[in-house]
Amino acid sequence: MTERDGPLEAGRVRSVKSADRTIALLEYLSSADSRSLREVSQDLDIPRASAYALLVTLVRTGWVESERNGSGFRLGIRALRAGAAYVEHDDVVQRCQPVMNELSEKLGETIHLARLDGDEIVYLATCLSRHSLAVVSKPGRRLPCWATGLGKAILAHRRWSEVDALLPRTLTPRTEHTITDRAALRAELEAVAERGHATDEQESTLGLRCIALPLRFDGVVNEALSCSTPTVRLDAARETEILRALRQAQERILG
Known part of the structure; x- marks a missing residue:
C-alpha cells in the first residue's frame, strides 16, 4: 500500500484464510475457559490437522496457552496485553x-x-x-x-x-x-x-x-x-x- 492509496476497502481486498481462521479461533476461545482440539475443529469447521497447527503456532507466540495435560487450550497472556492496551488507549x-x-x-x-x-x-x-x-x-x-x-x-x-x-x-x-x-x-x-x-x-x-x-x-x-x-x-x-x-x-x- 503506497502513500497514494486510500483506506483499505473490504470489498476490494480478498481475505486471507489463515488470518480469518486465527481471528475466529481467538474469538472462540474468548468465550470459554478452555476448549479441546476436537471442539475447536468441530465448532469452527477446521480440519483437525489445520486446527492443531494453528493452535501450536498461537501457543508458541503466547496468544494461546495449553493446559498442562495438553487436553485443552485457552487464551494466552498476549491476548490480555492486547485487550489492556485497547482500553488503555x-x-x-x-x-x-x-x-x-x-x-x-x-x-x-x-x-x-x-x-x-x-x-x-x-x-x-x-x-x-x-x-x-x-x-x-x-x-x-x-x-x-x-x-x-x-x-x-x-x-x-x-x-x-x-x-x-x-x-x-x-x-x-x-x-x-x-x-x-x-x-x-x-x-x-x-x-x-x-x-x-x-x-x-x-x-x-x-x-x-x-x-x-x-x-x-x-x-x-x-x-x-x-x-x-x-x-x-x-x-x-x-x-x-x-x-x-x-x-x-x-x-x-x-x-
Missing part, C-alpha cells in the same frame, strides 16, 4: 474514567462503561462497589444488548429498522424477566428515548437493577454509563439519588 475510556471513579466513590455502587459491538455490549471499564454484596462485571465481558440497561440506552437512539436488523432472530432470555418479544422491546426503547435513561429490571441478572444513560460522542451513541445495584439496597429515594448522580456524570463527560 481508548479515548472514551480515558475521558470517562475520572468521572466514573468519583461517581463510584459518591454512590458506593458498581459503575460500568460499555460499548455496542454487533448485538452485544462490551464492558470497557468498571468501578466496583465498596459493599460485600456487589456486582462484578470485568472489562471485556459481553452481554446481549437487549437484556441490559446499557444496551437499551444505546439502542434507543437508533432507528428501529437498524435495531431490528442487528438483533438475532430469536432474543434469548438471560432471566425470566428478559424482554424477548420484539414489539415489547420496541415499545421499551421508545420509552427509554423519551425519558432519557434505561433500566435493567433483573433482565440480565436476578436480584440486580441497573440504571443506564447514553453517551453521545460526535453525534453518535455507541456507549453508555450505568450504575448497577442489588435490589435489596434499593428504594425510591435511592433510585432518585442514583439517577441524579448519573445525569451529573453524563453532563461532565459530555460537557
